[in-house]
Amino acid sequence: MTILIDQPEFGVEAGFNKQVDNVEKELVLDGGFMVPQTNSFGHTFRDYHVESERQKGVENFYKTNHINQTYDFVKRMREEYGKLNKVEMSIWECCELLNDVVDESDPDLDEPQIEHLLQTAEAIRRDYPDEDWLHLTGLIHDLGKVLLLPSFGELPQWAVVGDTYPVGCAFDKSIVHHKYFEENPDYHNPVYNTKYGVYSEGCGLNNVMMSWGHDDYMYMVAKENNTTLPSAALFVIRYHSFYALHRLGAYKHLMNEEDVENLKWLEIFNKYDLYSKSKVRIDVEKVKPYYISLIEKYFPAKLRW
Numbered sequence: 001m002t003i004l005i006d007q008p009e010f011g012v013e014a015g016f017n018k019q020v021d022n023v024e025k026e027l028v029l030d031g032g033f034m035v036p037q038t039n040s041f042g043h044t045f046r047d048y049h050v051e052s053e054r055q056k057g058v059e060n061f062y063k064t065n066h067i068n069q070t071y072d073f074v075k076r077m078r079e080e081y082g083k084l085n086k087v088e089m090s091i092w093e094c095c096e097l098l099n100d101v102v103d104e105s106d107p108d109l110d111e112p113q114i115e116h117l118l119q120t121a122e123a124i125r126r127d128y129p130d131e132d133w134l135h136l137t138g139l140i141h142d143l144g145k146v147l148l149l150p151s152f153g154e155l156p157q158w159a160v161v162g163d164t165y166p167v168g169c170a171f172d173k174s175i176v177h178h179k180y181f182e183e184n185p186d187y188h189n190p191v192y193n194t195k196y197g198v199y200s201e202g203c204g205l206n207n208v209m210m211s212w213g214h215d216d217y218m219y220m221v222a223k224e225n226n227t228t229l230p231s232a233a234l235f236v237i238r239y240h241s242f243y244a245l246h247r248l249g250a251y252k253h254l255m256n257e258e259d260v261e262n263l264k265w266l267e268i269f270n271k272y273d274l275y276s277k278s279k280v281r282i283d284v285e286k287v288k289p290y291y292i293s294l295i296e297k298y299f300p301a302k303l304r305w
Contacts, residue, residue, distance in 0.1 A: 059177060061157060061158060061162060062162060062163075062176060062177040062180060063177065063180040064156075064158040065158035065159075065162050065180075065211070066171075066175075066177065066178075066180035066181045066183070066184055067180060067181075067183045067184050068158060068159070068184070069158075069159075069165075069167060069184070069211040069212065070167060070184060070185060070186045071167045071168045071186055071192055071198075071209065073212065074167050074209050074210070074211060074212045075209065077159070077212040078209070078212070078216070078220075081147075081217055081220065082220055082224075084220070084221065084224055084225075084304040084305060085304070086151060086152050086153070086305050087151055087152065087305040088302050088303070088304055088305065089302065089303065089305065090295070090299075090301060090302055090303065091139075091140060091143070091295045091299055091303065092288075092291070092292060092295060094140075094143045094146060094303075094305070095114055095117060095139065095140075095143065096114065097146050097149060098114045098117065098142070098143065098145060098146065099114050100149065101145050101146070101148055101149070114284075115282060116142065117138070117139050117140070117141075117142060117143075118139070118282045118284065118287065119282065120138040120139070120141070120272050120273050121135050121136070121138035121139040121287075121291065122138075122282065122287065123138075123272045124137075124138045124269070124272050125138075127272075128268075132294055132297070133229055133230055133232075133233050133294075133298065134233070134236075134265070134268075134269065135290075135291075135294060136229070136233075136291065136294040136295065136298055137229065137233045137236050137237060137269065138269070138272060138273070139291055139294075140218065140222075140237070141215075141218070141236065141237050141240050141269075141273065142214060142218075143214070143218050143221075144160070144213070144214025144215060144216075144217035144218035144219075144221070145160055145161060145214040146214075146305070147159070147160045147213075147214055147217055148160050148161075152305070159212055159213065160213050160214050161213060161214060161241075162213065162241065163175065163176055163241050163242070163243045163244070164210045164211045164213055164215055164216075164239070164241040164242050165210065165211050165242065165244055165251075166197075166199075166208050166209065166210055166211075166251060166254070167186065167192070167209050167210070167211055168186075168192055168197045168198040168199065168208070168209050169192060169193075169194065169195065169196055169197025169198065169199055169208075169254075170192075170193050170194055170195055170197065171184070171186075171187065172244050172250040172251060174244045174248040174250045175244050175250075176243070195253070196253075196254075199254055201253055201254075202253070202254070202255065202256050203254055203256070204254070204255070204256035204258070204259060205235075205238075205239065205254060205255060205256075205259050206259075208251075208254055210238070210239075210242065213241065214241075215237065215238055215239065215240060215241050215242075216238060218237050218238075219234055219237050219238035221303060221304075221305055222234060222237060222299075224304070225299065225300060225303040225304060226300070227298055227299055228297075228298050228299075229298050231258065231262060232261075232262045232265040232266075233265075235259070235262035235263075235265070235266060236262075236265060236266050236269045239266055240266065240269060240270065240273055245263070246263065246266050246267055246270055247270070
């Protein structure tokens with residue numbers, strides 16, 4: 001199968017556009033990966049303020065998300081989905097399921113998720129040919145979005161996609177559409193609304209509960225099915241939507257030494273996760289054998305989901 005979608009105009013090579021801000025200047029991709037100047041809608045990437053119909057929907061999404069993602073809600077979701085008793089299937093079968101999923105929180109993409117997975121994985125593969133674990137991580141990082149499908153409980157979008165952030169401590173002001181947290185009951189709870197909340201300095205992100213969604217779910221699926229992917233891969237899967245950390249530097253007071261090391265890989269990965277959301281041509285059947293070989297290397301044939 002070949003996926004055919006329009007090809008955009010590509011911008012200058014990453015790291016050489018003097019008009020971007022300081023954060024963007026640091027996003028230099030190895031191997032000459034060309035970053036498009038605009039997303040699929042003709043806007044700059046992750047611009048949550050540009051006026052458009054899609055942006056209105058994105059803001060409404062975050063309002064609902066920020067109101068409902070509480071410490072108690074996340075605890076219930078992790079207990080329920082940690083049972084891994086919904087479905088048994090392979091990694092590739094899960095990839096194919098995502099043909100029916102569109103992420104309503106994403107201001108840059110409205111294509112089925114399978115296309116984004118392959119765009120990300122292939123971009124990484126070109127620039128990091130020897131890091132096969134990172135190629136596979138690119139392919140599987142969003143598989144948790146199957147939570148939107150009926151066989152997984154058909155959770156609402158606000159409980160599956162969007163930027164993630166810690167619960168159980170203060171919501172950092174860098175989080176997109178922060179104002180809506182004022183309607184979250186944890187915002188006013190003195191147990192949860194301080195800098196550390198229920199956590200402590202350097203406790204490690206593994207001990208911090210994140211807002212519930214596809215990231216944490218796929219992390220649990222991989223870990224509990226005994227993947228042999230390195231810890232950096234699991235870190236990328238679990239925190240790739242944690243933009244307050246890896247783009248803006250918030251919550252670093254909760255990190256331990258292992259987190260600091262793994263964050264380096266997440267920062268590399270994020271460049272491809274974000275900027276490969278462009279209109280490209282992917283020959284799925286051509287690349288499928290390679291990714292099947294990686295799946296067989298790092299995962300069992302069937303996984304519990």
